Amino acid sequence: MLDFINPYYLQIGSFILINILLAVSVYVPLSSGQLSLGSAGFMGIGAYTSALLTINFDLPIFLGVLAGACLAGILGIIVGLPSLRLTGVYLAIATLGLGEVIRVIFVNWESLTRGSIGLTGVPQIGRELLNLVRGFGFEPSMIGLKNNQFVFLLVFILLFLIVLATIWFVVRQQNSRVGRSFSSIQMDEKAAESMGINIMYFKVLSFAQGAFLAGLAGALFAHVMGYISPSDFSYHRAVEILIFTVFGGSEVIIGSVFGAIFLTLMPELLRFVSEYRYIIYGIMLVILMAVRPQGILDIHLLGRFKGIKRSKGGMR
Amino acid sequence: MLLEQLINGITLGSIYAIVALGFTLVFGVLGIINMAHGEIFMVGAFVGVMTTGVLGWPLWLAFAASIVVTSILGYLLERMTLRPLRGKKGVSHLAPLISTIGVSILLENLSHHIFGAGNKPFRTEFAEISIEIGQVTVYIVQIVIFAISIILMIGLSIWLSKTKAGKALRATAENLETASILGVDTKKIITLTVIIASAMGGIAGILVGMAFNSVSPQMGLAIGLKGLAIIILGGMGNVKGAMVGGLLLGLSETFLVAYGDSGYRDAIAFIMIILILLLRPQGIFGSKMAEGR
Amino acid sequence: MVLDIKNVSKNFGGIHALKNVSFSIKQGEIYGLIGPNGAGKTTMFNLITNIFEPSSGDIIFDSQTITGLKSHKITEKGICRTYQNIRLFSQMTALKNVMVGGHSRSSSGVFSSVFRTKKQREEEIQLNQKAEDLLELVGLLEHKDTLAENLAYGQQRRLEIARAMASNPKLLLLDEPAAGMNEKETDSLYDLIKMIQSKGITVLIIEHDMPLVMKLCDRITVLNFGEKLAEGTPTEIQNNEAVIEAYLGKEEEYESA
Incomplete structure (x- = not known):
């Protein structure tokens, strides 16, 4: 019974959810016109901070994750302030460079990070949650689940709630004075400023929010995986995250969600041609950009869906 | 030995400069960053390994083969990934970035598939030959690399400033619309630019293979990222900046390895660009290709 | 005085865009800034809104020096502008454009x-209401959900005015609002600006459409090659020898061009 609660599927589901957080961490700065490739670096900061705090100081995971995300956010503010003078590709490369510098520090600060081997034995969220519910006298077998099924299920549900809360936050923020400021800066920075918008504040705000989200995702990643190493936060990761957002459609948040889901699943679906899957991935990106450079989902497409729903398939 | 390190640094730096020139030409004319440049360069290196190692061709023929292959790649890149995006409505500056990243993923994994993951040695008949000048040991390879880089840089500068095609390229870099009004066939110039940049990548690939005596599918990324850092350092689209930036990076890396912590070698490039972006965002040499030459 | 321009100069790399220009605008006036292309009119706007800082001189608004204040602070103080080459947020609806204009009056x-x-919800409702009122004022209410980029040219110009008005300016800077408008549109623009004046808002306007300027403005300053050539009422300006010469000289150039 309940065999459909398959740890393998739940694990993939959890990765998808973490990837959605990462995609949103690129989406938010992009919504104020800033292309950041620093997500992998901020993710690493979050992951290492939380892992080290929980391993070395027995901090509860919850606090570790919060600390990791906050530190990434603070770094985002520190980096965001001077980076504001940079636009477009300059900012992209500077943030990419920042990510590389962070990664190299992880590799070389061996006394703290154990170098390229990475950290093992990071406390896992699932076990912690299991212990917690057991504290209330609950056993997974009471609802007919095996322990590991239950653990993966809990992790998935927790991540799902976090993703939901994040999307709720971003969408609410978007439909408000803050969100309007972001998009006006994205569309015309000078005009936005002459409308009384403090562009410095809002640009740093969106950049730091992105950094915070990436740090949060990184910290969660550490406690879901149980081990981390610098190569988890490399250039490849930065590019992967960017592609989630751009592939899905960078104009709308649902694009990031879709991109993360689709592109996390795709390598799994392409397992039968696993040797060629990255080759196919590369070709797919080229074709997509040629055919639909704004990404799969955009405002017009969504508008059409809404229109169809409203008029029940009639006119649009 | 200070002098030896200086020679090592200049050798490394001149290779970096050639890689950076490939980036800078494309950026100068098209205003985009060709993320696939590193991988084109890697393919060039593999062509060198295959022709000299497996087929036993002489080095000059390997260069020729590499230039031919990377030029074709450059042409395909322009025709199939860059041109479809040009002048299309609603294309943001993200699109060519992603598109060329797609090509880089494709090429890296294709090479991985064909040549395997490991390092391939790059043997030249004079790899071990060195000459002693006083107490300084100089390898012939270093002299060859340096000479080829210098010839390439001088050749490019002359070509840009003296020939008709070179002038057309500069005009296009300055302003695409104006150039096309003045009768420059900008489509042809753009294609030519991407091909030249790629061919330079091919040459750089062989030079790196010779310098490090190893070639791998991942080298495109490692060197490509440094090339990116250099063009920021020297000023985007600036030919002189790419050369100076390349040398600067090569020297700093060599000296850090010799006298400091070698672990941070790969971070220098980025620490340098983060500093330069904060102090002088337009790079050491202005911002326009046409200005700083 | 609402605005006092005191001996303002601006150099760009040795070129004098403005040389020692002074004028003052009274509360409730419509004040014209005219002159041939390149006379420094838009530069003056850019100095008032501090997109550039003046090389020397002072700009005093509401008896406070605003020279060197950040652009967004200047908007908060009560100066808002439109642009010669329309700068709307093109992918936003007309309504949202105007709501962004109200940024500095919300928190x-x-x-x-x-x-x-609760406060936020009330503020949004107010902003929304105000934006709709302003769209009605400029005659764009029926287009409130249209993306700015899809509006006709004249509509975009009026939307820009509505957006600037949303910041409750005491002083409104209009940079060639009639450019590209036909006669009918220009007439309704005249009515609009008069209406804005009747709300107690002071207007500083750059405009090439001379009949409109002469009809609209209470006083005018003429700039030529960065220097003040004349100041006065429309009648005085029309009869000023130096102005006539500057304009006629220019016009010949236009024709030959």
Whole structure:
């Protein structure tokens, strides 16, 4: 019974959810016109901070994750302030460079990070949650689940709630004075400023929010995986995250969600041609950009869906 | 030995400069960053390994083969990934970035598939030959690399400033619309630019293979990222900046390895660009290709 | 005086865009700034809104020096502008454009926006209402959900005015609002600006459409090659020898060009 609660599927589901957080961490700065490739670096900061705090100081995971995300956010503010003078590709490369510098520090600060081997034995969220519910006298077998099924299920549900809360936050923020400021800066920075918008504040705000989200995702990643190493936060990761957002459609948040889901699943679906899957991935990106450079989902497409729903398939 | 390190640094730096020139030409004319440049360069290196190692061709023929292959790649890149995006409505500056990243993923994994993951040695008949000048040991390879880089840089500068095609390229870099009004066939110039940049990548690939005596599918990324850092350092689209930036990076890396912590070698490039972006965002040499030459 | 321009100069790399220009605008006036192309009119706007800082001189608004104040602070003080080459937020609806204009007169931050506090909800309703009122004023209410980029040229110009008005300016700067408008549109623009004046808002306008300027403005300053050539009422300006010469000289150039 309940065999459909398959740890393998739940694990993939959890990765998808973490990837959605990462995609949103690129989406938010992009919504104020800033292309950041620093997500992998901020993710690493979050992951290492939380892992080290929980391993070395027995901090509860919850606090570790919060600390990791906050530190990434603070770094985002520190980096965001001077980076504001940079636009477009300059900012992209500077943030990419920042990510590389962070990664190299992880590799070389061996006394703290154990170098390229990475950290093992990071406390896992699932076990912690299991212990917690057991504290209330609950056993997974009471609802007919095996322990590991239950653990993966809990992790998935927790991540799902976090993703939901994040999307709720971003969408609410978007439909408000803050969100309007972001998009006006994205569309015309000078005009936005002459409308009384403090562009410095809002640009740093969106950049730091992105950094915070990436740090949060990184910290969660550490406690879901149980081990981390610098190569988890490399250039490849930065590019992967960017592609989630751009592939899905960078104009709308649902694009990031879709991109993360689709592109996390795709390598799994392409397992039968696993040797060629990255080759196919590369070709797919080229074709997509040629055919639909704004990404799969955009405002017009969504508008059409809404229109169809409203008029029940009639006119649009 | 200070002098030896200086020679090592200049050798490394001149290779970096050639890689950076490939980036800078494309950026100068098209205003985009060709993320696939590193991988084109890697393919060039593999062509060198295959022709000299497996087929036993002489080095000059390997260069020729590499230039031919990377030029074709450059042409395909322009025709199939860059041109479809040009002048299309609603294309943001993200699109060519992603598109060329797609090509880089494709090429890296294709090479991985064909040549395997490991390092391939790059043997030249004079790899071990060195000459002693006083107490300084100089390898012939270093002299060859340096000479080829210098010839390439001088050749490019002359070509840009003296020939008709070179002038057309500069005009296009300055302003695409104006150039096309003045009768420059900008489509042809753009294609030519991407091909030249790629061919330079091919040459750089062989030079790196010779310098490090190893070639791998991942080298495109490692060197490509440094090339990116250099063009920021020297000023985007600036030919002189790419050369100076390349040398600067090569020297700093060599000296850090010799006298400091070698672990941070790969971070220098980025620490340098983060500093330069904060102090002088337009790079050491202005911002326009046409200005700083 | 609402605005006092005192001996303002601006050099760009040795070129004098403005040389020692002074004028003052009274409360409730419509004040014209005219002159041939390149005379430094838009530069003056850019100095008032501090897109550039003046090389020397002072700009005094509401008896406070605003020289060197950040652009967004100047908007908060009560100066807002439009642009010669329309700068709307093209991918936003007309309504949202105007709501962005109200940014400096609202205060909701991240927290109150996300949690939709009572104050935030009231503020949004007010902003929305105000934006709709302003769209009605400029005759664009029926297009409130149209993306700015899809509006006709004349509509975009009027939307820009509505957006600037949303910041409750005491002084409104209009940079060639009639450019590209036909006669009918220009007439309704005249009515609009008069209406704005009747709300007690002072207007500083750059315009090439001379009949409009002469009909609209209470007083005018003429700039030529960065220097003040003349100041006075429309009648005085029309009869000023130096002005006539500058304009006629220019016009010949236009024709030959």
